[in-house]
Amino acid sequence: MTPEEWTAVRLSLLVAVTATAWSLPVGIAVAWLLARGRFWGKSLLDTVVHLPLIMPPVVTGYVLLLLFGRRGPIGHFLDAAFGIVFSFRWTGAALACAVMGFPLMVRAIRLSIEAVDPKLESAAGTLGANPLWVFVTITLPLCLSGVIAGAILCFAKSMGEFGATITFVSNIPGETQTLPSAIYTFTQVPGGDAGALRLTLVSVVISAGALLGSELLARRIGARRVAT
Template sequence: MSGWLSPDEWVAVRLSLLVASTAMLVSLPFGIAIAWLLARGRFWGKSLLDAAVHLPLILPPVVTGYLLLLSFGRKGPIGAWLEAWFGVVLSFRWTGAVLASAIMGFPLLVRAIRLSIEAVDRKLEDAAGTLGAGPFQVFLVVTLPLCLPGILAGMILCFAKAMGEFGATITFVSNIPGETQTLPSAIYTFTQVPGGEAGAMRLTLISIALSVTALFASEALARRVSRRVAG
């Protein structure tokens, strides 16, 4: 198959997979925490938090990317701080692509997990409390395992969104082959040059194959998990 794709195209495929899985894994703990806060918390500003989480879903991706560039760019307040204190640079790096796609996938991740936390029977949590489990322990051994199907669904959605993310990524980290050129950016580049149709088609087929595989894998996993959770 490596003969079928050019080395540059392979790099784009591998980079996309790397960016999407890193984005999914890094945002998972935050996603669970925010989902729990939104599902169970009662605090001032909850609807503000809800709106902020959903913002990337409704803003044009280019706007999100531009805001990221303003704040996380080397001259932006957060970007400058990160570079001064940790030597971390996000703009025009693959890690920046991770940040952009993680932020774009975050609302989908939180939404799926939040729904499944809301569906967990509070009575089971009360019962665990009477058996000596503290609130965090209840969360770990009762709530979390019971919403595992929702967490998996959220992870897959987040992964798929990150694989397909284009606007915010290209605005924030540009389209540098081998560093920030993910599948969508590579396809876009092909469509911009004469004679690029074949390359665009190859990458498009790969995109479709990856997405469909992710979808089937998640379905199978979710079925297994929910069978286990339902007993």
């Protein structure tokens, strides 16, 4: 593989890991709100979270460009206040991937939280645990497999995200050119087939590896739970 191809692989991994790591705490919080919360505007939150799943990725990317671009209201503020810039940077690619993977992550975690028996949570409450402790010591350990599944889904989505990323941060080699963008570029030039095929294989290996890793992790948690 050429150095440019390695750069695309490294960048893709960096973008996917960053997107997953940042969205995980937010995803758990939102999933808990949707699973257990009773508040006004819950269905609105649900809709907003799921929007990236049903909108065309290009539309999501364009909305991100409008909001988080240098002249966008949020992007301008972040740049002026903290010097954080998203547009045409790898961080922007991570943001796009996080937004696209978020609904998948929240869905998996929410389902596993809903599967936790609320009676166990109220029992923990009567034993003196406040709501935060109940979540940390009871709910979270019992829905861990769903959290892992959600993280893997988000990671996999990030590895494959194309439409929103290329719309929001374009296709700049070494900065925003992730695996799918690189493969796309190869297919657009004569004689790029070999490179596209190599990157496709890499992409398959990483995705399969992530899936295998999550299976092993889930099995280990399961084994720990039934150990006597």
